[in-house]
Amino acid sequence: xxxxxxxxxxMMVRSRRRVLLNGLRLSVDTGxxxxxxxxxxxxxxxAARCLMGLVDLSPGVVRGTLRYPEFSGERDWFELVRGxxxxxRRRLARLTASLRGAYVSYAPQGAASALNPARTLxxxxxLAAQRSRRPVGDMTAHLCRLLQRVxxxxxxxxxxxxxxxxxxxxxxxxxxxxxxxxxxxxxxxxETGLDPVSRRAVTELLVELCTSSGSGLLLISHNQDIVHxxxxxxxxxxFPVGEAA
Amino acid sequence: xxxxxxxxxxxxxxxxxxxxxxxAGTTGLAERxxxxxxxxxxxxxxxxxxxxxxxxxxxxxQQGVPVVSLMKLALPNTLSLILLASLPLMxxxxxxxxxxxxxxxxxxxxxxxxxPAVVLALVAAAVVQLHFGADMYSSQACTIRLLAxxxxxxxxxxxxxxxxxxxxxxxxxxxxxxxxxxxxLRGENVLSNTLPNVAGAxxxxxxxxILHLMSGxxxxxxxxxxxxxxxxLWRATLLQDFGIVLAAATFFALMSALLLLLQALVEVFVAxxxxxxxxxxxxxxxxxxxx
Amino acid sequence: MNSRHALLMVAATCTVALxxxxxxxxxxxxxxxxxxxxxxxxxxxxxxxxxxxxxLLGYLLQGASxxxxxxxxxxxxxxxxxxxxxxxxxxxNPGMEALLHGLRELVGALPRMVVILVVALVLPxxxxxxxxxxxxxxxxxxxxxxDEAAEVAGRLxxxxxxxxxxxxxxxxxxxxxxxxxxLNLRPVVVRQGAETAMQVVFLEVGLSYLAxxxxxxxFTHPDTSRSWADLLxxxxxxxxxxxxxGHALVLGLLLIAGIALMATTLTAAARAR
Numbered sequence: 001x002x003x004x005x006x007x008x009x010x011m012m013v014r015s016r017r018r019v020l021l022n023g024l025r026l027s028v029d030t031g032x033x034x035x036x037x038x039x040x041x042x043x044x045x046x047a048a049r050c051l052m053g054l055v056d057l058s059p060g061v062v063r064g065t066l067r068y069p070e071f072s073g074e075r076d077w078f079e080l081v082r083g084x085x086x087x088x089r090r091r092l093a094r095l096t097a098s099l100r101g102a103y104v105s106y107a108p109q110g111a112a113s114a115l116n117p118a119r120t121l122x123x124x125x126x127l128a129a130q131r132s133r134r135p136v137g138d139m140t141a142h143l144c145r146l147l148q149r150v151x152x153x154x155x156x157x158x159x160x161x162x163x164x165x166x167x168x169x170x171x172x173x174x175x176x177x178x179x180x181x182x183x184x185x186x187x188x189x190x191e192t193g194l195d196p197v198s199r200r201a202v203t204e205l206l207v208e209l210c211t212s213s214g215s216g217l218l219l220i221s222h223n224q225d226i227v228h229x230x231x232x233x234x235x236x237x238x239f240p241v242g243e244a245a
Numbered sequence: 246x247x248x249x250x251x252x253x254x255x256x257x258x259x260x261x262x263x264x265x266x267x268x269a270g271t272t273g274l275a276e277r278x279x280x281x282x283x284x285x286x287x288x289x290x291x292x293x294x295x296x297x298x299x300x301x302x303x304x305x306x307q308q309g310v311p312v313v314s315l316m317k318l319a320l321p322n323t324l325s326l327i328l329l330a331s332l333p334l335m336x337x338x339x340x341x342x343x344x345x346x347x348x349x350x351x352x353x354x355x356x357x358x359x360x361p362a363v364v365l366a367l368v369a370a371a372v373v374q375l376h377f378g379a380d381m382y383s384s385q386a387c388t389i390r391l392l393a394x395x396x397x398x399x400x401x402x403x404x405x406x407x408x409x410x411x412x413x414x415x416x417x418x419x420x421x422x423x424x425x426x427x428x429x430l431r432g433e434n435v436l437s438n439t440l441p442n443v444a445g446a447x448x449x450x451x452x453x454x455i456l457h458l459m460s461g462x463x464x465x466x467x468x469x470x471x472x473x474x475x476x477x478l479w480r481a482t483l484l485q486d487f488g489i490v491l492a493a494a495t496f497f498a499l500m501s502a503l504l505l506l507l508q509a510l511v512e513v514f515v516a517x518x519x520x521x522x523x524x525x526x527x528x529x530x531x532x533x534x535x536x
Numbered sequence: 537m538n539s540r541h542a543l544l545m546v547a548a549t550c551t552v553a554l555x556x557x558x559x560x561x562x563x564x565x566x567x568x569x570x571x572x573x574x575x576x577x578x579x580x581x582x583x584x585x586x587x588x589x590x591x592l593l594g595y596l597l598q599g600a601s602x603x604x605x606x607x608x609x610x611x612x613x614x615x616x617x618x619x620x621x622x623x624x625x626x627x628x629n630p631g632m633e634a635l636l637h638g639l640r641e642l643v644g645a646l647p648r649m650v651v652i653l654v655v656a657l658v659l660p661x662x663x664x665x666x667x668x669x670x671x672x673x674x675x676x677x678x679x680x681x682x683d684e685a686a687e688v689a690g691r692l693x694x695x696x697x698x699x700x701x702x703x704x705x706x707x708x709x710x711x712x713x714x715x716x717x718x719l720n721l722r723p724v725v726v727r728q729g730a731e732t733a734m735q736v737v738f739l740e741v742g743l744s745y746l747a748x749x750x751x752x753x754x755f756t757h758p759d760t761s762r763s764w765a766d767l768l769x770x771x772x773x774x775x776x777x778x779x780x781x782g783h784a785l786v787l788g789l790l791l792i793a794g795i796a797l798m799a800t801t802l803t804a805a806a807r808a809r
Contacts, residue, residue: 048430097432098432100429100431101433108423114424115427116424116438117424118441118442158520176431247658254658254659261660359800360796361738361742362738364789367745371772371776402738459650460648460649463653468745482656484752487657490654502645504645505645
């Protein structure tokens with residue numbers, strides 16, 4: 001179990017009508033990239049949300065285990081929600097709040113709409129960095145360094161998302177995700193909406209950021225080419241087959 | 246607006262202010278209110294006198310009594326009424342913004358809000374009258390009437406239900422935005438993300454609700470016999486006492502302007518707060534980067 | 537019959553009843569029979585009599601004639617202007633949008649009742665009536681309705697939505713009347729219109745009641761006719777004193793509830809799919 005950041009076994013998620021996700025099994029290790037691939041609509045983003053403790057549908061997670069070995073040892077987080085209804089889901093969200101943003105961070109797809117339009121990029125980075133479990137030292141220097149690493153000028157920190165281009169927004173989203181120096185990054189199709197050159201550059205940048213800082217990366221994508229080039233381990237998510245409601 | 250209306254309507258301004266059937270001596274009236282030298286002169290004279298604290302005398306509600314004295318007596322009651330009525334309204338709006346109002350309670354509030362102010366005020370007046378009987382105008386009864394008036398004002402004509410539903414809808418819509426969902430995944434506080442974005446609109450909604458209370462104060466004060474500005478305005482309108490109507494309308498307009506100013510201040514503060522980022526270099530270079 | 541049809545039926549019944557009552561209203565109340573004073577609904581059907589033995593039916597009909605046309609007219613005007621506001625957003629005219637927004641801010645900053653009273657004061661006596669006050673009320677409500685409808689159209693996509701439908705080959709008329717107005721703006725404009733109509737009725741009842749309490753002529757109708765506020769005024773003493781006019785109060789409250797029902801069902805029917 002040494003170096004293992006995330007471990008999920010046999011996860012099954014369902015709504016009242018149908019099974020949305022069935023039999024997901026994966027693990028992410030320190031400094032390694034695990035890719036979760038599958039066609040659109042298979043439930044990749046849903047899986048990401050559930051792995052971060054946010055199960056927003058009923059009955060939600062009905063089977064499986066979720067462990068963050070480095071963060072909470074052998075504790076099975078899904079124990080809180082399996083068959084526990086809305087109260088269990090709220091409890092899971094509450095208890096995993098300290099985990100999100102600090103131990104595990106999230107890099108979204110379509111970053112232009114995923115950034116707060118009323119906050120400057122610097123403020124969003126600062127808020128993310130404040131959740132760090134490790135001391136960041138001089139905040140300004142830390143944020144400057146991060147911006148430079150993702151290929152943005154430090155001056156961008158005073159800009160609002162609407163003042164940035166799509167590629168700049170995506171890089172900014174990566175910078176925000178890395179601000180808290182997380183142990184694990186879950187990147188949900190970070191290349192979506194970018195041109196082919198930027199797509200490759202952004203994904204490679206993300207992998208470089210994670211591996212160089214010793215973080216694990218769960219890369220969610222449906223782009224097989226990129227995934228097979230950068231991932232150490234690939235998990236394919238098929239369309240769920242399960243019993244009807 | 247009043248000045249414009251008086252001159253926009255065909256006819257002699259003095260006769261419009263008080264028709265000859267109601268008031269005798271329109272020539273004297275015209276001289277007294279400077280109506281014989283056009284709207285601009287009338288307006289400027291009235292404003293300069295008002296700035297000097299002279300709003301003229303009442304001539305029909307309480308003959309010869311300065312309007313300022315009547316306003317001074319009425320103002321505290323109206324302000325207390327609006328303040329008391331707006332407290333539960335603000336509380337409801339805050340709880341609804343946090344998404345803590347049960348749907349059923351909201352439906353009950355909507356049902357109560359469908360009642361017109363006059364009906365609820367009548368119920369309140371009946372309760373007070375049944376309880377106090379001949380002591381209707383004792384100081385205790387006056388306090389109870391004020392509290393009952395605030396309750397009626399807060400509930401009737403959808404005041405509370407609109408504040409609750411409006412706030413809930415506004416925040417719910419914002420919480421559904423993608424950036425909030427992503428912020429939640431990053432472990433950030435949902436409210437601190439949504440609040441700056443909806444603060445302006447929310448302040449606008451609450452301003453509209455307080456204006457609504459000011460509007461409703463006229464009926465509530467008149468039915469419950471609360472000696473406030475609304476009641477004064479109503480009696481002055483009935484008796485064609487132009488000076489009081491003009492002064493009361495001006496006060497309500499000033500209150501409205503003050504609320505508008507408060508809303509603008511909220512918006513300016515939010516904009517300043519949003520810009521209060523660790524701008525690592527100056528803004529000038531930011532725009533260059535964006536370009 | 538689905539729930540929408542049921543709601544529409546209720547709203548239509550209330551509206552038709554209001555209009556029919558207005559049409560059937562007598563010019564003056566009948567002389568009345570002093571022997572029937574304070575008669576209840578059982579003694580003098582359908583609603584009983586007042587303190588002078590005059591049937592309350594006359595009050596109901598005359599009250600309906602006072603409010604029906606101004607309320608419905610004000611409601612239609614607000615709906616029309618609201619629809620216009622929504623459609624203007626779809627033609628993407630920034631100048632017009634700014635004007636509308638400014639108008640809403642300006643008019644929205646006016647306490648409506650204060651404006652109504654000022655207008656009632658300065659209107660010449662022969663212009664006074666619920667019609668002119670309802671028009672002012674509608675004009676005060678219209679910018680808000682236009683702005684709200686414009687916001688709905690904006691969320692729909694505004695001019696981009698229209699362009700997309702044009703690309704599908706729909707005619708201008710069909711896009712604006714069916715896709716924008718009937719399918720998307722309908723709930724907002726109907727609700728705004730219904731609310732305005734209801735508010736005008738409540739305004740009349742409120743102003744007439746207060747005038748009655750001060751023993752002054754009402755701004756909203758001539759002295760010769762009665763309003764629904766007269767029913768409340770007649771019935772209210774029965775709550776405090778031992779005067780048997782409770783049936784008048786009940787009738788007044790039922791009429792107010794009927795108007796609220798009309799507005800609520802119309803709004804719900806417009807929202808239902």
